[in-house]
Amino acid sequence: MYSKKANINLLTARLIAHDIRDIVVCPGSRNAPIVHNLYEAGSKFQLHPITDERSAAFVAIGLWIKRKRPIAxxxxSGSALLNCLPGIAEAAFRHIPLVMISADRPLSLQGQLDGQTIPQQGACLPYARCWQIDExxxxxxxxxxxxxxxxAFAALSDNGGQPIHLNIPISEPLFEFTTKELPKVEVSTKVNKPVAKLPKHWQELLYNAHLPLLIVGQYEESFIPAIQQLRANNQLLVYAENISNQQDARMALWLDEQKLSPDSVIHIGGCLVNKFFKQHLRTISQLPVLRIDETDECPDTFFQKAEKLTCNPAEILQQLVDTLPTKNEVAAAYSQLRPPEHTFDYPIEAMFVGNSTAVRWTNRQWPVLNVPIYCNRGTxxxxxxxxxxxxxxLVAEEKILCIIGDLSFFYDAxxxxxxxxxxKLRILLINNQCGAIFHHLPGLKETPALPHLVAAAHHNSAKGIAESYHCTYLSAESSCVEEDAHHLLIKLLNIESTRPVILEVFTPI
Structure with a gap:
């Protein structure tokens, strides 16, 4: 039997109709009638219980990366919703469709000193538009x-994908389950967009260019075969760091050092990691830039008054494979690349890296990478x-490698x-007892506040955390993680365990 509350039953029916199958559920009494309905629906949903709301939205992002469909x-009620806000913001900047469902208390109780009662409508703005689903x-x-x-559910696919917020007021009594069937609801049919074409002036510009450049920021969709063809045919330079998931970051690393000046740029994907080449492009006068994505936005990342083409980038890149000639200057640049010093050949399904030092280290350590790599580069x-x-x-088939620094690990333990x-979850924890990246920022060493107030120096270990959460704990010391990486990964990945494995590597800055 389902809840007596009609708004909860309509919500449940809509979740089923819109194929929302994975739902992260957090504990509480006000949302318990919603959770009851989700449980009562049986195999329609896979529920993932998470106690800490600060983790919940990020767990949902991880589920989305694997499932590639909206996650709820x-x-x-109360501050539980606010604790999800960093994850909702991350999803918004990466155009990840999450359904944020918050149970609420009746509006009449706001401002009356009633427990767990705060203004919740619009609390996720500007990162997620809110719909009030009244009783x-x-x-x-x-x-x-x-x-x-x-x-609201139709809006999940707007702007290239986005989170939404459904706020559900529920009055007492809460726990009456007397409804036999959910209401019937219909879903509108989506209209497929026609395949876009590259504007004629851009076709001519790229055809005649001597050193055209494709820049791929963070890219979480499928690998784009056309990019591999554009490289092999010497038709475009491709600047793609590891988190672009285009399997070869060597040109990006080389351009960060050489700072060549392209004569035209196509820009796709999200945030870049390194800023050196980005800053260089900002200094070039009147550089033509075409931004291609499926959103309503047009970030002018290189300060060049970028033009915008709204479509799937893969469609345009395949057109370029079919039309662009081989470029001699592009071929000369590719001839400078050398085979990678370290190869990545480990039995994992995907790699996740922390921000700051970890994402930069993996980019240098394994510039050629044949497994998907993900990082929270939205915010x-x-x-x-x-x-x-x-x-x-939680939904992977094989082992997952998470490479993370000490501050990121302890912050999100x-x-x-x-x-x-x-x-399946294997964690390589690089513990240099501080935020090491701060020690490499030009000029910051001049302040005596650096060690303890800026870089958060500490003497903590993950051993107690591992014991508390019943994880397998390993430790090692390394004077050079780059040189020891292979042996460390073999140690981490080969041990048998039914719970997550943490290998904590103590290393100097």
Whole structure:
């Protein structure tokens, strides 16, 4: 039997109709009627219990990376919703469709010193648009609530994908489960967009260019075969760091040092990691830049008054394979690349890296990488790095490698507070007892505040955390993680365990 609350039953029916199958659920009483419905629906949903709401939205991001379909999060009233905000912001900047469901108390209780009662409507703005799904007292309200839910779920695919917020007021009594069936709802049919074409002036510009450049920021969709062809045919230079997931970052590393000046740029994907070449491009006068993505936005990352083409980048890149000639200057640049010093050949399904030092280290260590690599580069914060990897591992088939620094790990240690995690999650924790990246910023060494107030120096170890969360704990010391990486990964990946494995590597800055 389902809840007596009609707004909760409509919400449940819409989740099923819109194929929202994975839902992160957090504990609480106000959201318990919603959780009851999700549980009552049986195989329609796979529920992922997460106690700490600060982890919940990041776990949902990890699930989305694996599933590539919208993921929902359900929390109780009060500050529970606010604790999800960093993860919602991360999803917004990466155009990840999450459904943030917050149970709420009746509006009449706000401002009356009632417990766990805060203004929740619009609390996720500007990162997620909010729909208030009020309780239903009469048939006319039912139509309006159903229409609002249909509009909200349709908005998940707007702007290239985005999170939404559904705020659900629930009055007492909460726990009456008397409804036999969920209401019937319909889903509108989506219209496929026609294949876009590169504008004629850009076709001519790229055809005649001597050193055209494709820049790929963080890219979480499938590997684009056309990029490999453009490289092999010497038609375009391709600047693609590891988190672009285009399998070869050597040209990006080389351009960071050489700072060649292209005569035209195509820009796709999200944030870049290194800033050196980006800053160089900002100094070039009147550099033509075409931004291609499926959003309504046009980031002018290189300060060149970029033009915008709204479509799937893969469609345009395949057109370039078919039309661009071989470029001699492009071929000369590719001839400078050398085979990688370190190869990556380990039995993992995907790699997750923390921000700051970890993402930069992996880019240098394994510039040629044939496994997917992910990082929270939407807001570029340290929160949620471990929780995101944990979320992916919940539905992974093979082992997941998470490479993370000490501050990111300790900040997000509650990502391990999950009895459903198993031995697929493997964590390489680089503990240099501070935020090492701060020690490499020009000029920052001049302040005596650096060690303790800026870089957060500490003497902590993950051993106690591993014991608390029933993880397998290993430790090692290394004077050079780059040289020892192979032996460390073999040690981490080969041990048998039914729970997550942490290898904590103590190393100097």
């Amino acid at each position: 999060i359900c929390v109780t 239903i007292e009469e048939d006319a309200q039912a139509w309006e609530v159903n229409h609002d839910l249909q509009t 570029n914060g340290i929160e949620g790095s471990l929780s995101t990897a944990a979320g992916y591992s 509650n990502g391990l507070w999950n009895q459903h995690l198993d031995g």
